[in-house]
Amino acid sequence: MAHTADSTFFGHFRNLLRARLKFDTFLILRFGPEGRPEAHDYWLADPSLRRKYPDQYLDGAYRLDPFFRHRDQVAADGMFRLADIAPDRFFAGEYYLQYYQQTRIRDEVGFLARTADGSVAHLSMSRLDGSGSYRRRELQCLRHFSPLISELLRQYVSSRASGQVARPVTRAPRPLEELIRAHLRSTRATSLTPREAQVSALILQGHSNLSAAFALGISRETAKVHRRNIYRKLMISSQAELFALLTDLF
Incomplete structure (x- = not known):
């Protein structure tokens, strides 16, 4: 607690958390209102991960990250497990197959804590293949100490932000659906409707038709029609092909 404002924190x-449980990655990020996350500090047990992680994440993969997408949905600080907040088809989607499997992440727990400047502090602790998933008693321990962990995280990220040169005022980041529409207009000369772009974004995040319909407040059949129209316009037939067309965004 005494070191939240200095470089030794x-x-x-x-080390405090490793005394209670094993993890292979430990990252602290700031999800700011200006869009692209900032990586404050990170530790990776496997040095080979440094070639793609977290650089690949910060270059665009964050746009489909369940923790990044969840930052605006949390009503209070807390601990979240990837499997609990990920869309229903996340683990079968191209983002998981092409990004998460490259990092060899087996299980991930994250803390989200809001700061006074409107940002969200994020602590990620992952286990890689070979380390197994988090056990129930470990998750119970983290949940029990979640208020303390969240407060330490908030104080540290807030301290780092206050010590930086004032950020220039920037425009709010473009929503993912707008980026998708612009990218397809420029690369495929194809125009999606705003709703089709929203459905495209949800498909890429790993939502099924039913889950996408729930997120948008429409019927499952309407979501299926939008998905069919997207594939027809782009002359594709799968989520994998849609991801391939938009891979430059991620």
């Missing part, structure tokens, strides 16, 4: 924080 990250090591103390990591």
